[in-house]
Amino acid sequence: MRNKEKLVEILLTLIGLSSVTVLGLIILFIFKEGLPAFAQVGLWQFVTGTRWSPGKNLLGILPMIAGSFVVTAGALVVGLPLGLGCAIYLSEFATAKTAAILKPTIELLAGIPSVVFGFIGLTLMVPFIRNFFGGPGFSVLASALVLGIMILPTMVSVSYDALRAVPPVYREGMLALGSTDWQAVKMVVLPAARPGILAAAILAMGRAIGETMAVIMVAGNSTIIPTSFLDPVRTLTSNIALEMGYATGLHRQALFATGVVLFVIISILNLTARVVVRGKTR
């Protein structure tokens, strides 16, 4: 009996250690491969350089950093309000029957592979944007739209759970004063669910930053700093995916260095988000 306990304990320790270690090894690997690029190109030069042309040994990733930021921000602008609105509707206003149909449908969206989204974006959104707004169609706008829809399931599911976790008595306190459902939601439920909703937004943001396949298909992948929504753009992840197949030597190290920059950016964003969430729950 005692031995069985010990065995389970050992097993769990192994499992716990392995997941942490795998992550640690990946991080170590990326840094090991990428740091020489920083040394050779110069950290400042690398991060602020505006020309990316490995064939001519020009290695500046500022356009891609800008690209990642703009595309992610656009995706959040599209996906956050839509997702939150949907979650509020499902949680507070939909009848049980409606919710029973809608919620699984939205969760189904999460199972669609990103390449399918990219394909739909390519065949539907890109031409639409080109015809209606001008420009090549491959653009920040196309990426933001596609990504915004891709992060919907995450945003809806997690926000919905946060809203459902608010005890009914919060709503009832308001209703008993004669307020309407929406007033109750706005004044009590949303503030109470705020930490959970912020967590949903952070998760959605993480998904948007990391998405590669769909973005490559609709963003245009130009190495310019985007100045308009209709400009084509390249993100950090797309950069790695596009050129990884043939990169050698310094170029390959530069791609790993891009991975390092990505890792740092995501860490900073997550930390900031955590601090903000903690501040708001006090």
Add this chain to the structure above:
Amino acid sequence: MSATAPTGSECKVQAINFSFSYAYGETKALHSLNLAIRPGSLLTIMGPTGSGKTTFLRALNRLNDRVAGTGHTGQLLLDGKDVYGQEVDVAELRRRVGMVFALPTPLPLSIYENVAYGPRKKGIRSRAKLDTIVEKALKTAVIFEEVKDRLHSSAQRLSGGQQQRLALARVLAVDPEVILLDEPTSGLDPLSTLRIEETLRQLRSDFTIVLVTHDPLQAARIKSDVAFFYLGELVEIGPATEIFTRPQDRRTEDYITGKFG
């Protein structure tokens, strides 16, 4: 059952053969309830869990509407009119029949704004009017003295007992006729509990108050009319002194002597 039974036109609240069920009829919460409450009285409803006391309360302001699958037969009258009538405006009903819950949930606003919320909703915009209403409500709820210097600080910083009195003030601010309280002191310390009970006693002549409690001793302390609910039925009703010294029903006697609870 010995009921202080005024006739129809005198009652503020009257239940006539009122039955209520959940889950599309599967769970019957109230069986053919017949009960009359006079205006300007304080009725304490006591009984063990599952006796239907909270169901009755929430039927009065139709909060039970929010649960799918609820149904009722019979009538539940407020001033002679069925609260489940077709033309009843539920929001208006809930203003006339205010409710204080076991868990006070102040809005994430200042104390002033919490109390002013209801009146604002009714359309009162004038600052002077709101000031008057807020002050009166806070005084009636016996909390004004404690908070008058920090009306604009956050309501969520108040203690449990204070928040509960604030909840009462919030209800009072919209000028209700009936005040329902669902186990309002269950989460409070004894001192706050006594203060609330004291406040209710003072209020009773101006409103019709129905208080649900899990604690028979509280019913005894408040010295109002007491109704004993058990398994969805009204078993006995009468003044506190009668119920606690000469209960007529065996079940009432067992409950107040602590044989079950």
Add this chain to the structure above:
Amino acid sequence: MIYSSKPVPTKPEQRPQAGRYFLRAFPVLIFIMIALSAMLSGCRPRAQTARGSITVAGSTSVQPFAEMLAEEYAGRFPERPPINIQGGGSSAGGRAVLTGAAQIGMLSRQPAEAEKELTVITIAHDALAVVVHPQNPVHGLSSDQIRAIFAGRFSNWSTVGGTSERIHVISREEGSGTRTAFDELIMAGSNVAARAIVQDSNGAVREAVAQDKNAIGYISLGLVDNRVKAIEVDNVKPTLANCRAGTYTLIRPFLFVTKEKLSASGQAFINFVLSDDGQNLLAEEGLVTDNQ
């Protein structure tokens, strides 16, 4: 006062004895050993093939033709080991052969420095077609004009005889064989504009040009269909006849590269590709072969 970190069981025989430190360290030690051996074993990949199948990897331009050949090959010689075609780009193909991950590499450009040690076999030549939308009024451009467009110096179609619209330049990623060929044959030292849209395959470029009236791009001649229009370059039509005659000069080699020692089954496939049958198949698909 010493506080225990875990609740101490009451019965003496349940309390951990002196061996408890070892017990705690045990899983960690095991884990380190496993982790180390896993890391070390990943060091050298071998080209283990499943029952002798041949892997052919590399240029996405050569890929569709190789796939067609492999299908034909399997149809004619069903008893021979299967041929596996993969994409990845010319550079990836070269690397795959060097490391042993593939037996044959496909290149759509001349071998690079690192690939010089491999055996090179030309299987055909491919022409690069510069394509625009079928409704674009422009029928032909000089190579100077094409260079200026792709470098971003000309930005409006009206400069070269078209309508007054912005030119949308579609290019390939740096390091694709097609891109390298285009750089060498047309750009001659100038950079393709940073603003150019980059797509990751011939097919994607063709799709992009087919949808956009103002787009211009370059793809393999063999992949031109009626959804795009291949324009004249320096007044020479991009036809197979002109390629063979030598007047259309945007030509690049399609190469197979292998290590010196190639298995018999790999050699058999290459023999098929170089045979009259194989060459005719390639010519039918629009490539320029030597046997015509």
